[in-house]
Amino acid sequence: MDTFFILLGGFGALADWTVLGFMVGGFLIGTFFGAMPGLTSVLAIALLLPITYTIDVVPALVMCASIFMAGMYSGSITATTINIPGAPSSVMTAIEGHQLMKKGSGANALGHAALASMIGGSIGAVLLMAFMPIAAQISLLIRTPGKFSLVLFALVVIIIVDRGAIAKGVVATLLGVMFATVGIDVLLPIPRFNFGTETLVQGIDIMPIVIGAFAISEVLIQAQNWRASSGVVDAETKDMKIRRRDFIPPLSEIRRIGFVTYVKSAFIGYGIGILPGAGGSMAAFVSYATARGASRYPEEYGNGSREGIAAAESANNSMCGGAFVPMLMFGIPGDPTTAIVLGVLVINGLQPGPRLLENQADLIAPMFASLFLSALVLIPLTLFLFGPYFVRIVSIPKGLLYSAIAVVALVGSYVATYSVFQMSLAVGFGLLAYVMRRQNYSTVSMLLGFILGPDLEQYLRRSLSLSDGNPMVFLTNLDSLFFLTLTALFVYMILFRTRKKPIVP
Amino acid sequence: MTVNRFLRAGILFPLVLIIVTTIYLGAALGIESQFSSPEEISPRAIPMLTAWLMYLALLVVLFQELRSGPGDADQPDGGSFLRPALVLVATAAYILLFRPLGYSLSTVLFVGALFIVFGFETHRPLRFALYAIAVTATFYGLFAFVFGVRLPAIPGFVS
Numbered sequence: 001m002d003t004f005f006i007l008l009g010g011f012g013a014l015a016d017w018t019v020l021g022f023m024v025g026g027f028l029i030g031t032f033f034g035a036m037p038g039l040t041s042v043l044a045i046a047l048l049l050p051i052t053y054t055i056d057v058v059p060a061l062v063m064c065a066s067i068f069m070a071g072m073y074s075g076s077i078t079a080t081t082i083n084i085p086g087a088p089s090s091v092m093t094a095i096e097g098h099q100l101m102k103k104g105s106g107a108n109a110l111g112h113a114a115l116a117s118m119i120g121g122s123i124g125a126v127l128l129m130a131f132m133p134i135a136a137q138i139s140l141l142i143r144t145p146g147k148f149s150l151v152l153f154a155l156v157v158i159i160i161v162d163r164g165a166i167a168k169g170v171v172a173t174l175l176g177v178m179f180a181t182v183g184i185d186v187l188l189p190i191p192r193f194n195f196g197t198e199t200l201v202q203g204i205d206i207m208p209i210v211i212g213a214f215a216i217s218e219v220l221i222q223a224q225n226w227r228a229s230s231g232v233v234d235a236e237t238k239d240m241k242i243r244r245r246d247f248i249p250p251l252s253e254i255r256r257i258g259f260v261t262y263v264k265s266a267f268i269g270y271g272i273g274i275l276p277g278a279g280g281s282m283a284a285f286v287s288y289a290t291a292r293g294a295s296r297y298p299e300e301y302g303n304g305s306r307e308g309i310a311a312a313e314s315a316n317n318s319m320c321g322g323a324f325v326p327m328l329m330f331g332i333p334g335d336p337t338t339a340i341v342l343g344v345l346v347i348n349g350l351q352p353g354p355r356l357l358e359n360q361a362d363l364i365a366p367m368f369a370s371l372f373l374s375a376l377v378l379i380p381l382t383l384f385l386f387g388p389y390f391v392r393i394v395s396i397p398k399g400l401l402y403s404a405i406a407v408v409a410l411v412g413s414y415v416a417t418y419s420v421f422q423m424s425l426a427v428g429f430g431l432l433a434y435v436m437r438r439q440n441y442s443t444v445s446m447l448l449g450f451i452l453g454p455d456l457e458q459y460l461r462r463s464l465s466l467s468d469g470n471p472m473v474f475l476t477n478l479d480s481l482f483f484l485t486l487t488a489l490f491v492y493m494i495l496f497r498t499r500k501k502p503i504v505p
Numbered sequence: 506m507t508v509n510r511f512l513r514a515g516i517l518f519p520l521v522l523i524i525v526t527t528i529y530l531g532a533a534l535g536i537e538s539q540f541s542s543p544e545e546i547s548p549r550a551i552p553m554l555t556a557w558l559m560y561l562a563l564l565v566v567l568f569q570e571l572r573s574g575p576g577d578a579d580q581p582d583g584g585s586f587l588r589p590a591l592v593l594v595a596t597a598a599y600i601l602l603f604r605p606l607g608y609s610l611s612t613v614l615f616v617g618a619l620f621i622v623f624g625f626e627t628h629r630p631l632r633f634a635l636y637a638i639a640v641t642a643t644f645y646g647l648f649a650f651v652f653g654v655r656l657p658a659i660p661g662f663v664s
Contacts, residue, residue: 167562
């Protein structure tokens with residue numbers, strides 16, 4: 001209970017104007033990147049990762065949280081207005097929102113999306129603060145063999161959930177593990193894979209991988225797909241007059257959707273957020289499908305269902321809170337955004353785990369507060385202030401935008417360590433990620449393999465060392481057995497059950 | 506036809522990764538530990554296991570690619586590879602010139618090169634130049650003034 005009150009104290013840190021400025025700035029950046037098709041909040045955080053070297057950890061984490069929440073919500077803007085989801089998690093919103101847009105109720109659809117995002121995001125943040133102390137207690141019970149099986153579970157889930165190309169997912173994850181083995185061994189002072197160079201003895205930093213995989217590769221992909229007409233909004237949409245009062249959903253419509261739909265979707269989103277690799281898209285889809293199954297108005301789905309928008313948006317924003325749980329307690333990121341936030345923690349010398357909550361709760365509590373306030377205050381405020389101009393975001397020339405992204409990515413790689421080598425490394429990883437993306441290999445799996453690889457190796461070697469090399473330790477240890485059983489169950493559910501009945505939208 | 510079937514990117518990429526994995530495995534075999542006891546797993550064990558799993562996964566990918574034939578991934582959206590190649594050349598030149606020319610000059614040239622690749626304002630030279638200078642100045646302001654980062658100066662000038 002004490003920890004919960006310490007976490008609540010995080011709101012006090014936001015009274016500092018600098019921290020508050022980073023939260024609002026982060027939210028606006030996240031809204032812009034989330035609303036622009038092709039750009040995501042992951043890219044926004046990736047571009048800002050090098051900057052976190054130069055600022056304190058509290059504003060850095062506060063900014064990351066507000067970008068995360070904003071990116072998840074703002075994907076619904078272009079999904080509704082021009083039927084192009086700004087983020088993958090807004091696909092379900094596009095189905096319903098754009099139908100309403102065509103009926104002349106675009107502002108109403110945006111209002112419902114914002115309201116559901118606000119409710120879902122707030123519930124997700126409250127659940128995060130309420131259950132973090134419990135999660136910390138549970139994580140203390142897990143011993144080394146159990147930690148190995150948990151990391152293995154996370155990697156298996158990431159591979160099988162992502163895109164369905166299992167073999168390519170394994171290749172991408174192992175590639176990340178291979179990069180992670182460069183440098184000093186995890187247990188002994190022995191350099192590995194430095195190929196006689198001093199630079200590689202320190203290992204590969206997360207920053208060039210993140211910049212390369214998410215920023216440089218995006219610029220290369222956009223260069224390949226570039227069309228002179230891309231980003232042009234049709235005249236009818238551009239000239240559309242939206243009044244601010246149209247954004248406020250009528251009470252009768254909110255009653256029709258029902259309080260239960262918002263809350264149930266938020267819990268679904270939070271639960272899916274805890275699963276490694278699942279992310280906002282799956283949260284939105286599962287919640288949307290659940291709401292449709294239980295709806296009193298199923299015929300409205302596909303024709304502009306406000307209930308469908310509410311279910312999808314409440315879940316994907318609530319997912320933000322859930323995704324922080326495995327990252328903060330076990331160092332296992334739930335999605336690419338939390339993977340980069342983990343990078344921010346590590347850069348600042350913070351190690352995930354129950355001790356983080358015990359000893360440094362004051363550093364992470366403002367991040368939770370930022371997540372909550374971004375959902376509760378900034379989502380409706382941004383919609384009210386900037387809503388009428390949202391549709392024009394996509395009119396920004398792509399040439400200007402991607403040139404600016406390239407400059408931020410490269411100069412950012414330089415400023416993190418004042419090293420031209422880091423810039424070259426980022427471009428190298430960018431080229432690799434570009435080829436991987438073109439060939440349907442997941443760069444997210446590569447990043448998570450890079451992050452989780454050292455943990456997997458460390459826990460495996462420690463467990464076997466403690467049991468004199470007996471691998472049965474993973475079956476005789478109850479927590480390890482639990483996670484191995486969970487892994488087997490998950491593989492069965494996803495691979496065999498879904499072949500009979502596809503669940504991916 | 507048969508040559509094309511084997512030389513497409515879907516096949517070439519896993520083949521390149523097989524070569525990379527072989528180099529990695531060779532380096533893993535060369536890792537010597539003077540500290541670990543016989544019952545401990547040596548520092549080369551996990552890299553070797555990773556390499557063998559990689560071979561296995563790559564063989565499955567190759568098998569799947571050969572069975573499926575040329576797919577959409579090899580003709581992505583009909584886009585040209587010329588533009589990404591030009592972006593890479595411009596980026597390589599930018600990295601090489603970043604310190605010798607300093608942030609301002611190298612960034613203006615880099616942004617200009619990207620504007621040409623993306624076809625942005627290429628018919629209006631004045632706007633083209635103004636936008637390139639504006640992008641350079643904006644990010645100089647962000648990095649140097651907001652975040653207090655020292656960027657390389659034009660030779661002969663103080664940053």
